[in-house]
Amino acid sequence: MGDLGNKILERIKEEKIEPRPRWQFLLKDYFVWSAFGISLLVGALAFCVMLSIILDNDWDIYRYLEISPFEHFLISLPYLWILLLFLFLAIAYYNYRHTKKGYCCKTFTILALSIFGSLILGTFFHSLGLGGKIDRTLSRNFPVYQKIHCCCHRQDIWSQPEKGLLGGRITGIKSISNFDLEDFNGLAWQIEKDEGAFLRGPVLVEIGEEVRLIGKKKSERVFRAFEIRPWWNREEE
Amino acid sequence: MINSENCAQKTDEELVALTLQNQDFFSCLVERYEPKLMRYVRRISAATREDAEDLLQEIFVKVYRNLNDFDQSLKFSSWIYRIAHNQVISSWRKTKSRPPVLKFEADEDFLKFIAADEDLARDIERRFTAEEVRRIINQLDEKYREVLVLKFLEGKDYREISDILRRPLGTVATLINRAKKQFAKIVEEKEIKF
Numbered sequence: 001m002g003d004l005g006n007k008i009l010e011r012i013k014e015e016k017i018e019p020r021p022r023w024q025f026l027l028k029d030y031f032v033w034s035a036f037g038i039s040l041l042v043g044a045l046a047f048c049v050m051l052s053i054i055l056d057n058d059w060d061i062y063r064y065l066e067i068s069p070f071e072h073f074l075i076s077l078p079y080l081w082i083l084l085l086f087l088f089l090a091i092a093y094y095n096y097r098h099t100k101k102g103y104c105c106k107t108f109t110i111l112a113l114s115i116f117g118s119l120i121l122g123t124f125f126h127s128l129g130l131g132g133k134i135d136r137t138l139s140r141n142f143p144v145y146q147k148i149h150c151c152c153h154r155q156d157i158w159s160q161p162e163k164g165l166l167g168g169r170i171t172g173i174k175s176i177s178n179f180d181l182e183d184f185n186g187l188a189w190q191i192e193k194d195e196g197a198f199l200r201g202p203v204l205v206e207i208g209e210e211v212r213l214i215g216k217k218k219s220e221r222v223f224r225a226f227e228i229r230p231w232w233n234r235e236e237e
Numbered sequence: 238m239i240n241s242e243n244c245a246q247k248t249d250e251e252l253v254a255l256t257l258q259n260q261d262f263f264s265c266l267v268e269r270y271e272p273k274l275m276r277y278v279r280r281i282s283a284a285t286r287e288d289a290e291d292l293l294q295e296i297f298v299k300v301y302r303n304l305n306d307f308d309q310s311l312k313f314s315s316w317i318y319r320i321a322h323n324q325v326i327s328s329w330r331k332t333k334s335r336p337p338v339l340k341f342e343a344d345e346d347f348l349k350f351i352a353a354d355e356d357l358a359r360d361i362e363r364r365f366t367a368e369e370v371r372r373i374i375n376q377l378d379e380k381y382r383e384v385l386v387l388k389f390l391e392g393k394d395y396r397e398i399s400d401i402l403r404r405p406l407g408t409v410a411t412l413i414n415r416a417k418k419q420f421a422k423i424v425e426e427k428e429i430k431f
Contacts, residue, residue: 004290005267008297012260017298019257022305100308103403
């Protein structure tokens with residue numbers, strides 16, 4: 001062996017250099033794979049919330065808002081969750097690339113599998129009602145969430161009685177066709193249920209229920225409701 | 238006492254396992270790979286012999302430290318070349334500069350490649366001297382240069398290059414094809430006069 005080889009071995013002995021223990025490398029591998037798995041999971045959750053918001057949206061009320069269906073579509077998209085989905089797909093890609101054999105696959109393959117995995121898992125989570133639960137929990141506990149998760153603040157949309165849209169909590173039942181409502185600005189309303197009023201979805205006209213009303217503002221605090229919808233899709237509760 | 242006879246019949250993978258039990262067996266791996274890695278390091282960097290020796294020391298120390306990370310599904314030579322490649326790049330980053338001109342030794346094998354390669358032979362009907370090849374290669378993008386060195390000078394196959402550079406197989410094939418095209422383009426566009 002040459003001089004260089006001898007120098008190397010002397011250095012190893014003098015500096016008491018030892019091979020790193022195997023468990024350190026295994027731990028690193030597990031960590032990277034776990035990070036990949038968690039990223040996919042979070043991406044899947046983001047997708048399931050997206051799906052829930054999109055499916056629960058009031059796509060038909062663009063007429064009352066006096067905007068085109070396309071404009072309504074654009075303001076209704078859950079941009080926060082779309083961004084989170086892409087962010088966590090990117091993180092999943094990064095983590096996969098840093099696994100031992102992560103370099104073998106083409107970029108397209110990794111991205112396609114990550115997207116497919118998140119979408120399938122996300123759809124499964126949505127079928128369990130997770131999307132709606134997460135959305136509702138965040139809405140109730142973080143007021144700022146409703147303002148940022150899409151371009152339109154849902155409560156603002158349903159606080160336009162002049163346009164025929166009113167939302168709020170039922171505070172009193174006067175009769176079968178009359179009840180009181182407190183809107184999201186804290187204002188009290190008398191609600192007159194139209195004779196042919198349509199109850200869309202599993203809506204309960206009971207004290208404490210949050211509802212969405214489509215109708216017409218009769219006077220300053222009186223609203224005639226042609227259609228009553230639950231605030232949340234009850235199937236997800 | 239470990240000597241050449243102990244080592245000669247053993248595979249790299251066996252030597253790794255033996256080294257983990259007895260440090261002295263590492264000398265066999267050093268002896269086996271020192272000349273190859275010295276040539277490789279000097280081919281991809283502008284290092285003097287002394288600088289290359291320093292780099293090589295760092296490389297072998299790193300190899301020794303990370304022996305437990307050696308994945309048996311890889312060839313040991315791919316693994317050690319990968320460490321060597323990364324260490325050279327790491328040293329460039331520390332000095333915050335890449336060598337302006339690479340010391341590229343276009344030896345006989347590479348000249349034979351130039352002469353024998355059908356793509357190049359079709360476009361460039363001429364023979365090249367070592368100096369001409371060196372000048373052309375130095376003008377190639379780094380990513381093309383490194384695959385050409387591994388393929389035609391180190392004699393690595395596509396799978397090994399993929400493992401060394403941690404790139405997909407398809408990407409390696411693409412890089413080699415593009416390297417050849419860029420080689421031909423440089424010769425034609427710059428109208429190199431020799």
